[in-house]
Amino acid sequence: MYAVIALIAGVAIGLLTTPEVPDWLGPYLPIAVVAALDAVLGGLRARLDGIFDAKVFVVSFIGNVLVAALIVFLGDQLGTGAQLSTAVVVVLGIRIFGNAAAIRRHVFKA
Amino acid sequence: MRDTLDPGYAKAAKRRATGGAPSARSSAAWLVSGLLVVGLLLAVAFRSAQAGSAGDNLARDALVADVQEVQAEQSALVESAASLAEQVRSAQATAGGELAQLTALEEMNALVAVTGPGLSISLDDPNAAGGNAAVLDRDLQLLVNSLWSAGAEAIAVNGVRLRVTTAIRQAGGAILVDNRPVSWPMTIEAIGDPDGIHQRFINTTGFGRFSTFTQLYGVTFDVIAVDSVSLPAAAQVDPQYASAEPTSTAVTTPTTVTTSTS
Numbered sequence: 060m061y062a063v064i065a066l067i068a069g070v071a072i073g074l075l076t077t078p079e080v081p082d083w084l085g086p087y088l089p090i091a092v093v094a095a096l097d098a099v100l101g102g103l104r105a106r107l108d109g110i111f112d113a114k115v116f117v118v119s120f121i122g123n124v125l126v127a128a129l130i131v132f133l134g135d136q137l138g139t140g141a142q143l144s145t146a147v148v149v150v151l152g153i154r155i156f157g158n159a160a161a162i163r164r165h166v167f168k169a
Numbered sequence: 170m171r172d173t174l175d176p177g178y179a180k181a182a183k184r185r186a187t188g189g190a191p192s193a194r195s196s197a198a199w200l201v202s203g204l205l206v207v208g209l210l211l212a213v214a215f216r217s218a219q220a221g222s223a224g225d226n227l228a229r230d231a232l233v234a235d236v237q238e239v240q241a242e243q244s245a246l247v248e249s250a251a252s253l254a255e256q257v258r259s260a261q262a263t264a265g266g267e268l269a270q271l272t273a274l275e276e277m278n279a280l281v282a283v284t285g286p287g288l289s290i291s292l293d294d295p296n297a298a299g300g301n302a303a304v305l306d307r308d309l310q311l312l313v314n315s316l317w318s319a320g321a322e323a324i325a326v327n328g329v330r331l332r333v334t335t336a337i338r339q340a341g342g343a344i345l346v347d348n349r350p351v352s353w354p355m356t357i358e359a360i361g362d363p364d365g366i367h368q369r370f371i372n373t374t375g376f377g378r379f380s381t382f383t384q385l386y387g388v389t390f391d392v393i394a395v396d397s398v399s400l401p402a403a404a405q406v407d408p409q410y411a412s413a414e415p416t417s418t419a420v421t422t423p424t425t426v427t428t429s430t431s
Contacts, residue, residue, distance in 0.1 A: 061200060062204050065200070065203075065204040065208065067208065068208065069204060069205040069210075069212065070212045072212070073208065073209045073210075073216065074212045074216065080216075080217045088210075092214045095210050095211065098207070101173075104174055105174060105175075108178070110179060110182035112177070112196070113199035113203065114195075114196065115178050115181045116199070116203055117199045117200070117203035119175045120206075121203075124210075158174065161174070
């Protein structure tokens with residue numbers, strides 16, 4: 060219950076205050092969103108498995124966002140451009156699919 | 170790859186089973202703060218994506234407006250240049266003599282608006298809007314050259330009069346005639362001998378190529394003979410390096426003109 064309220068509150072604050080995103084942060088934002096989706100779906104699945112832990116959820120979320128941002132930054136510095144961003148999206152995408160499938164099996168038993 | 174769930178969850182569950190479960194309050198605090206950050210991140214990303222696309226649209230609209238404004242300005246300047254040239258010519262007409270020769274030369278170089286019988290060609294390429302036009306600059310060049318060889322004395326493409334130095338070329342998807350963009354559908358007007366130009370034009374390679382285009386790509390290509398068409402004057406040539414030799418008989422001295430074909 061708190062969780063849903065907190066999520067809605069976060070979205071509301073973000074939409075209402077519309078903080079100015081500095082230009083250098085621009086390329087990391089989409090990657091951070093994908094990492095956040097991965098963490099949220101992972102948490103949801105853990106909850107359905109009955110092993111959810113709030114601390115693990117928060118730490119894994121922040122850790123994933125930081126590592127994803129680091130890889131994108133490294134790609135920029137090495138000149139591989141968008142290719143390392145693609146790698147991040149692919150890996151996180153596979154995890155998102157896997158977790159979504161597990162949630163689906165829990166919910167629909169199929 | 171197969172294990173998509175963070176192993177941390179399983180470890181935390183094991184730790185909890187062996188005692189040392191975290192308090193409900195601290196775990197609620199973790200959860201609330203974490204999801205607050207997630208929601209904030211989603212909202213900020215949404216907002217910035219929205220702002221980015223809006224900014225792109227604004228920039229594109231502003232550029233389009235700029236281009237249209239400058240094109241209108243160019244048209245106005247061309248018109249005023251034509252009317253000024255008309256004044257010069259009417260002043261010259263009263264002088265006669267050598268200046269009459271100048272008028273004849275100007276007519277040859279497409280510097281005066283002309284009227285006469287000839288052909289009007291309607292062209293439309295339905296594929297051009299999709300970005301893979303069937304008609305390219307070289308096809309238009311061939312068509313125009315076929316008109317010249319059929320005996321045309323003056324030609325205009327979409328109201329742009331062809332002169333000696335006019336180039337028809339392509340820049341991306343746009344076709345430029347004398348460095349001015351012309352858009353589909355196009356009208357090509359030519360003035361020439363009303364008895365023969367239509368017959369001779371049908372026998373040219375340009376006519377043949379466009380007839381093929383009509384069958385293969387659905388290009389509209391209609392040639393009609395008209396009794397009277399009016400073609401505007403072409404833009405003045407601005408000599409940058411050529412100048413008249415300073416002699417006492419300046420009018421009869423031939424001017425050295427070095428024009429590079431672009």
